[in-house]
Amino acid sequence: MSQTTTASTPANGTSARAVGAHAPDGPLGPLEIQRRAVGPKDVPIDIRFCGICHSDIHFARGEWGGIPYPAVPGHEITGVVAEVGAEVTTFATGDRVGVGCMVNSCRECENCEAGNEQYCLAGNTQTYGSKDRDGTVTYGGYSDHVVVDEDFVLRIPDGLELDAAAPLLCAGITTYSPLRHWNAGPGKRVAVVGLGGLGHMAVKIAHALGAEVTVLSQSLRKREDGLKLGASAYHATSDEDTFTELAGRFDLIINTVSARIDIGRFLSLLRTDGALVNVGAPPEPLPVPVFALIPQRRTFAGSAIGGIRETQEMLDFCAEHGIAADIEVISAGQVNEAWERVLASDVRYRFVIDNATL
Amino acid sequence: MSQTTTASTPANGTSARAVGAHAPDGPLGPLEIQRRAVGPKDVPIDIRFCGICHSDIHFARGEWGGIPYPAVPGHEITGVVAEVGAEVTTFATGDRVGVGCMVNSCRECENCEAGNEQYCLAGNTQTYGSKDRDGTVTYGGYSDHVVVDEDFVLRIPDGLELDAAAPLLCAGITTYSPLRHWNAGPGKRVAVVGLGGLGHMAVKIAHALGAEVTVLSQSLRKREDGLKLGASAYHATSDEDTFTELAGRFDLIINTVSARIDIGRFLSLLRTDGALVNVGAPPEPLPVPVFALIPQRRTFAGSAIGGIRETQEMLDFCAEHGIAADIEVISAGQVNEAWERVLASDVRYRFVIDNATL
Numbered sequence: 230m231s232q233t234t235t236a237s238t239p240a241n242g243t244s245a246r247a248v249g250a251h252a253p254d255g256p257l258g259p260l261e262i263q264r265r266a267v268g269p270k271d272v273p274i275d276i277r278f279c280g281i282c283h284s285d286i287h288f289a290r291g292e293w294g295g296i297p298y299p300a301v302p303g304h305e306i307t308g309v310v311a312e313v314g315a316e317v318t319t320f321a322t323g324d325r326v327g328v329g330c331m332v333n334s335c336r337e338c339e340n341c342e343a344g345n346e347q348y349c350l351a352g353n354t355q356t357y358g359s360k361d362r363d364g365t366v367t368y369g370g371y372s373d374h375v376v377v378d379e380d381f382v383l384r385i386p387d388g389l390e391l392d393a394a395a396p397l398l399c400a401g402i403t404t405y406s407p408l409r410h411w412n413a414g415p416g417k418r419v420a421v422v423g424l425g426g427l428g429h430m431a432v433k434i435a436h437a438l439g440a441e442v443t444v445l446s447q448s449l450r451k452r453e454d455g456l457k458l459g460a461s462a463y464h465a466t467s468d469e470d471t472f473t474e475l476a477g478r479f480d481l482i483i484n485t486v487s488a489r490i491d492i493g494r495f496l497s498l499l500r501t502d503g504a505l506v507n508v509g510a511p512p513e514p515l516p517v518p519v520f521a522l523i524p525q526r527r528t529f530a531g532s533a534i535g536g537i538r539e540t541q542e543m544l545d546f547c548a549e550h551g552i553a554a555d556i557e558v559i560s561a562g563q564v565n566e567a568w569e570r571v572l573a574s575d576v577r578y579r580f581v582i583d584n585a586t587l
Numbered sequence: 588m589s590q591t592t593t594a595s596t597p598a599n600g601t602s603a604r605a606v607g608a609h610a611p612d613g614p615l616g617p618l619e620i621q622r623r624a625v626g627p628k629d630v631p632i633d634i635r636f637c638g639i640c641h642s643d644i645h646f647a648r649g650e651w652g653g654i655p656y657p658a659v660p661g662h663e664i665t666g667v668v669a670e671v672g673a674e675v676t677t678f679a680t681g682d683r684v685g686v687g688c689m690v691n692s693c694r695e696c697e698n699c700e701a702g703n704e705q706y707c708l709a710g711n712t713q714t715y716g717s718k719d720r721d722g723t724v725t726y727g728g729y730s731d732h733v734v735v736d737e738d739f740v741l742r743i744p745d746g747l748e749l750d751a752a753a754p755l756l757c758a759g760i761t762t763y764s765p766l767r768h769w770n771a772g773p774g775k776r777v778a779v780v781g782l783g784g785l786g787h788m789a790v791k792i793a794h795a796l797g798a799e800v801t802v803l804s805q806s807l808r809k810r811e812d813g814l815k816l817g818a819s820a821y822h823a824t825s826d827e828d829t830f831t832e833l834a835g836r837f838d839l840i841i842n843t844v845s846a847r848i849d850i851g852r853f854l855s856l857l858r859t860d861g862a863l864v865n866v867g868a869p870p871e872p873l874p875v876p877v878f879a880l881i882p883q884r885r886t887f888a889g890s891a892i893g894g895i896r897e898t899q900e901m902l903d904f905c906a907e908h909g910i911a912a913d914i915e916v917i918s919a920g921q922v923n924e925a926w927e928r929v930l931a932s933d934v935r936y937r938f939v940i941d942n943a944t945l
Binding site: 345514 | 698703706708768835850851859862865866867868869872873874875876877878879880881882883884885886887888889890891
């Protein structure tokens with residue numbers, strides 16, 4: 230990463246160091262980007278850490294649709310408030326803060342009014358690759374600083390370290406929200422499919438919520454980890470017996486796997502009125518046997534991150550229960566290598582960039 | 588139907604006239620079957636009317652798995668109590684009663700105990716083609732009488748005619764149950780996909796529950812009917828504009844179509860937290876795009892009939908609101924022809940056999 234290129238961006242802002250993609254198929258490299266000028270409601274944040282999410286890779290490689298390049302991913306951001314805009318009331322310089330997957334929304338629709346900005350009917354502004362309400366394109370957290378409206382900034386509670394807290398902003402809230410929505414708690418049996426970045430957070434949170442947690446993974450390779458994270462059982466989905474033994478057992482299954490899985494077999498593990506909730510989205514439609522839904526009134530659902538209020542609730546919950554992500558901290562120069570390891574599922578359980586190395 | 592065959596069945600019962608299938612691919616014909624001897628909790632019922640459900644055809648033709656022949660379909664039964672077993676407390680001779688899709692269940696599992704016998708964990712005993720708890724095979728309502736445990740007999744309220752009430756025992760409860768479970772009512776927008784036997788009941792019931800009802804049908808052919816039944820809007824799914832115009836509109840979609848439809852397009856019509864509920868089951872899995880579920884936390888679900896208590900509630904609700912099925916009464920000799928017309932969707936909206944013609 231010897232050569233730094235400069236992205237063309239609006240004037241009047243500040244220059245920021247970043248690592249990003251210049252094209253869908255090349256490696257990431259150093260970039261200089263412009264952050265917008267600090268508005269009255271804005272909070273400029275010195276980014277200390279940024280988690281690496283599988284979505285970053287899909288995005289930067291254009292696998293979820295064409296994007297403008299250069300592109301800077303990263304939506305698991307923690308840092309410290311550098312200064313505050315004239316009308317900011319919630320934060321002060323020096324506060325420990327976080328930014329997740331969105332940095333704006335319409336603020337007027339019924340979902341925004343209900344605090345469900347993740348389901349903004351006009352479409353929320355994503356932390357990277359989105360056109361913001363002011364017309365600028367957003368750049369993510371693989372960067373030294375970011376400017377975000379205070380309404381989309383989260384407070385990191387004292388009990389959480391900034392590095393291990395970073396993945397909570399996506400992996401944490403993406404699993405916390407459906408666990409809460411579908412009432413995971415005491416007396417409920419929850420299965421988590423896949424023990425990766427999202428899965429390991431789902432296990433920790435479901436356990437902390439008081440549910441009985443089972444991990445369903447391709448093999449038993451990570452069994453010891455799973456039990457340590459809070460699962461009381463761990464089964465291999467490559468073992469036929471798993472599906473007979475656990476038939477009709479779970480109230481809720483959180484599927485963190487984006488690859489194509491046999492949905493019908495997993496639906497058969499649900500009890501009456503149980504829900505299988507996908508938080509990962511495979512690009513191709515999944516074949517769903519309706520005969521697996523009807524006889525026990527089962528549901529197949531999807532869930533996206535969480536609202537801002539709910540994300541703060543999740544951070545406070547994690548601090549209270551001493552939960553954060555299991556991480557491997559890397560330097561900015563290791564991002565390409567880390568992406569390859571993410572694609573090979575070779576991380577326990579989240580890479581976090583030390584943004585001081587940018 | 589000149590030749591009557593006699594099915595081999597247990598002794599000690601009574602002989603019954605019936606119409607049934609001798610093989611998966613032949614026409615229905617007259618049969619003589621044996622009904623079991625009246626036990627202390629049994630209610631022998633003189634069948635007056637029996638609705639023709641599409642399931643009858645799937646069943647008799649072996650399309651849902653191999654079955655023993657001869658087979659007698661029919662699970663939309665109304666009639667009059669002929670006598671009562673020694674310990675029967677709920678019914679008396681002469682009472683107007685009904686029997687739906689099931690005639691027994693384990694009575695011990697948590698679902699049976701909760702009144703959800705339709706989801707009996709041991710599997711409930713279907714009205715036809717099932718092995719009952721006493722080992723006999725059940726025969727349905729295309730017959731002059733039936734013997735049913737009082738716990739699975741429904742009371743037909745005075746306000747309902749026995750002919751038009753018959754389809755409520757399957758088409759009625761199959762739509763009432765999900766409409767209630769997913770809270771159809773004032774302020775809710777409900778769409779009904781398909782205006783056949785189930786669909787026309789879904790429209791009537793959803794309207795009576797106070798919901799705003801839209802019919803989504805392939806063409807506008809039955810538009811006038813739909814509006815008369817209680818829909819306030821009627822759209823053709825063959826018209827591309829339907830899917831843009833109605834995007835994100837509905838809280839609940841009841842899909843009564845058993846054929847393969849494009850689930851992703853129908854999911855796009857749901858608002859945040861909306862549910863698409865299949866009550867018809869296509870034999871092949873339906874491709875579900877997860878990207879249609881995640882962004883608005885939508886669900887795709889299935890629902891089967893309803894419990895006995897809920898079925899009684901539905902009958903009382905229908906009587907109170909002056910609702911029953913729109914029917915075409917036929918004689919037993921017209922059953923084969925009626926089946927052909929059911930397969931051609933040429934009935935408004937349910938055939939009902941006058942069992943006095945058997």
